[in-house]
Amino acid sequence: MTATSSSQTSDAHGRLWGAQSRDWANLQEPVHRPIYDESFRRTRLGAGTSFLDAGCGSGLAAMTAAALGAKVSGLDASEALLEIARERVPEGRFAHGDLENLPYDDHSFDVVTGFNSFQYAGNPHTALAEAGRVTRRGGFVVVTTWGEPDGMEAAQVIAALKPLLPPPPPGAPGPFALSDRNALTQYVAEAGLQPVDIFDVDAPFNYPDEATAVRALGSSGVAARAIEFAGEAAVNSAHKEAIAPFTGSNGSIRIGATFRCLLAAV
């Protein structure tokens, strides 16, 4: 059996996450805005901060940082998402690449973030060590992942796709593998970073109607993989069923979601 290389993993994620790039950028990525705001507040990101968003997607975090005066760089596996990032932040420096092999010198940045990205790397430990390597001494790395699934409404929606995905390889970590405080702390410490604080950010998924919700939820890389495996109709139908309990009398939808963030010092 041939082992999957880091670049194969990165290429696959680039294709999946970029499949519905405009829907991701316009409908789903904005959900994460409160995570960016809180992370930038805690890292005191501001004028002149040298900032890298590792797994920058379509660049909303980069755009937010640029508005605060930071000097912005971003890296992602998806060319389609990077195209949008470049439109949003013309002055930013965006690179197509792999989280496991960052094309930057040691100690290049004051702040490096991985907003829901490191967990998708072929080897998340290598990806985080790379983030640490390119951060200057005294700088910060922020790692964001899903919050605790117990009682989280978004966890029910995520679970709806499980029967539509190919079986994961034995021992593969699930989406909540790093949500546990101890697991997240250990993950960061193993990369040689010093955990400073863990904080949770509520970032509910708000959609005006079912059609928008189905498009937004269908724009993730995980949904793209389910579409490849089970077909778009099955994925849309699973999402419609999963969001029904969160639909208000006016048809709008609100799905509670919490993200867990770890601030680490380098």
Ligand SMILES: C[S@@+](CC[C@H](N)C(=O)[O-])C[C@H]1O[C@@H](n2cnc3c(N)ncnc32)[C@H](O)[C@@H]1O
């Ligand atoms: C959940 S999305 C998060 C995007 C963005 N950070 C946000 O907050 O919305 C995960 C991102 O990681 C990128 N990604 C996944 N695996 C990658 C890899 N190995 N190297 C580079 N980027 C990767 C995907 O292309 C996608 O943009």
